[in-house]
Amino acid sequence: MAGIYIHIPFCKQACHYCDFHFSTSMKKKDEMILALAKEIEWRKNYFGNELIESIYFGGGTPSILEISDLRMLIDTVYENYRVSETPEITIEANPDDLSEERIIELSKIKINRLSIGVQSFFEEDLQLMNRAHNAAEAKKCLEIATRYFDNISVDLIYGIPGLTNEKWQQNIQVLLDLNIPHISSYALTVEPKTALATLIKNGKIPTPDDGVAHDQFLLLVETLENNGFVHYELSNFGKPDYFSRNNSAYWLGKKYLGIGPSAHSYDGKNRSWNIANNALYLKSLTENVLPLEVETLTTTDRYNEYVMTGLRTVWGVSLHRIESEFGDTYLKYLLQNAENYLKEEKLQLVDNILKTTNKGKFFCDGIASDLFWLNLE
Template sequence: MSSSEYSSPLGRKGGAGIYIHIPFCKQACHYCDFHFSTSLKKKDELVQSLAKEIELRKDELGGDTVETIYFGGGTPSLLPNAELRFLIDSVYMNFKVCKTPEITLEANPDDLSIGQLNALTTLQINRLSIGVQSFFERDLKLMNRAHNAEEAEDCLSEAVRHFENISIDLIYGIPGLSNKEWIENIEKALSFKVPHISAYALTVEPKTALASFIKKGIIDNVDDDMAQEQYHILVDKLETEGFINYELSNFGKPNYFSKNNSAYWQGKPYLGIGPSAHSFNGDQRSWNVSNNTKYIKAIQKGELPQEIETLTKRDRFNEYIMTGLRTIWGVSLEKVEQDFGLDYKNYLLKQSGIYINEHLLYIDGAKLLTTKKGKFLSDGIASHLFKIT
C-alpha cells in the first residue's frame, strides 16, 4: 500500500489539539507507570485547577484552531458529567474551536453503565476510547483491571448503540496468552463492529507492580518473540476486515483514524493540561509537575508548574524520524531536506541503507517507510537512524 493512498485526517495546517489529563483511578493496574492517584480527595480542587490552567494558557496556541480535545488519564470516565462539561466549556471560552472537533473520552468498561452512556450523549463528546485490554478474566486479574470480562462485553453492547466513533484498547504479549486466545480477543472486539482498535504490546516498566512480580517469579516475563508474532496476527486479521494500520499501535477504518493521535505523530502543536501532561509547540516541549498537590498549589497562585526544553535541530530531526516511521505517512525526504538540510537527508539515506537491504524499510514516492515486517521494529530502527552529533 502506498502511503499516498491515505491523506492526513487533520484539518487545516494551523490546527492544534488539547489534551486534558485526569489523574485518578479506582485502582492501580499492575503494568501502568502513568501519573495517577487512587484517592479522589483532591478531585474537586484539581478540576478547578485544570480549568484555571486552560485560562492561563489561552494565548499559547497563537490563534490556531483547536481541532481535538482529548480526556486521558488516569480514568477520565470517573468524572461526573457536570465536570466534563465544565472543562469542555472552559476550552471553548478560551480558545477558538473548529466547528466539529473530535472530543475523545478515555473510559473503563465498569464506568459505562446504560445511564452513564445516555448521559454522555448530552455532552459534546463524540468519541470513546474504551480500555478493555482483554476479554479473558485471567488476563484482567493479572493486570489488576477494575472491570471483569462480562462488564467489558455488556459495556460495548450498549456503547455501540449510543456512539458511532468508538475505539477499543487491547493488549497482546500477556504472559500465558496463547495465539489462539489472542485471535479470540480480536474476533470478540470485531464482533462489536467498532471502527477503531488500538493494540499495545505489554511492556514491563520499571517500578511497576508487574516488574516486581516478574522479578520475584510470581509472573512469567514478557516474551518479545511471542509479542511480535501476535502483532503480525493482529495486522493480518484486521487488514482482512478493512482496517488500516495507520500507526504502529492503531488500526482504523477509513475516516475513523484518531485525529488527536495523528496530530501528535505528524508534529502538530498541542497543549497538555493537568499534572504530568506534556505540551509541544514545534520548537519547545514542556511538561507539568507529576504531583497533584504541587500542581494545584502552583495553579492556584497563577503559576504554571512546568519545565521547558527548547529542541535543537538534531532533537527535532530525531523526533520526526521516530514518529514518522511509526505511521503510514512515513518520513518525507523532501521535508528532511527542507527543514534540516541536505546533510541530514544524505545521513538518513546512508543510515537507512542496511534496513532497506534487509527489507525492513523502503522508499516510495520520496518517502521512507517501514515494510510490514519492519513496522513492529520501527522504534528500534528509528533509534539507529538518529543523528547523534
C-alpha cells in the same frame, strides 16, 4: 489545527503494568477540577488564533469524573479557544464506569468519541493486570456503547503471559463482530517501578515472551488489514475516517496543549511538561504559577522526532521534507544509515517516502534509533 489534552490524574485502582501519573485517592478531586479549568483559561493564548480540532480527556481514568465536571471543563475550553465546528472530543473510559445511563449522559455533553480500555476479554488476563472490570462488563459496555456512539476506540494488550494465539484471535474477533472502527493495541511492557516488574522479579508472573508478542502483533496486523482497517500507526488501526485526530496530531508534528499534572505541550519549537505531582500542581496553581519545564528543540531534536514518529506511521518519512527542513547533511546521513535496513527489506523507499515494511513494522522504534543523529549540534 491544534489539539488540547486534559490529564485526569485519578484511578479507582492501579493496573500492574501502568507507569502513567495518577492517584487512587479522590480527596482532592474537586480542587483538581478547578485547577484544570484555571490552567485552561490561563493558557488561552498558547495557540494564538489557531483552531482547535480535538479535545482529549486522558489519564488516569477520566470516566470516573462526574458529568458536571466534564461539562464544565469542555465549556471552559469553548469559552477560551476557537474550537472547530466538528471537533473530535474523546474521553478515555473503563468498562466498569460505562453503564447505559453514563453512556447516554456522555453522549449529551459534546463528547463524540469513546476510547475504552478493555485490554482483554479473558478473566485470567484481567486479573493478572489488576484491571477493575471483568470480561462480562467489557462486552456489555461495548454492546451498549455502539448504540449511542459511532466513533469508538478499544484498547487491547497482546504478549500477556498465558495468552495463546487462539485466545488473542478471539479478543480481536469480539471487536470485529461489534464493528468497532478503531483499535489501539500494545505489547505488554514491563516498566520499571511498576507492580508488574515486582511480580516478575519475585517469580509470581512469568516474563512476557518477545517472540510471542511478535507473533501476536503479526496476527493482529493481518487480521485487521483483512477486515478493512488501515494500520496507520504502529499501535493504531482505524477504518477510513476513524483515525484518531488527537494521536495523529502528535505523529504529524501539529501543535498541542497539555493541561494537568504530567501533561506535555508542543508549540512547534518548544516542548513543555507540567510537574507530575498532584499536590505540587495544585499548590502552584493556587499561587498563580504554572508548574512546568520548557525545552527548546534543536534541529537535531526535531530531526530525530520526525524520524521516530514518521517511521511509526503510514505517512513515513519524507526525504523532501528532510532535505528542505534539515538540510542535505541530514538527508545523506539518513540514507546512509537506512541502507542496511533497505537491503533487509525492513524499510522501503517509495516516491521519496521512507517507510517500514510489514517485516520491519514491529521493529520500527529500534530502526528509528539507528537513524538518529545524536551529536550533530
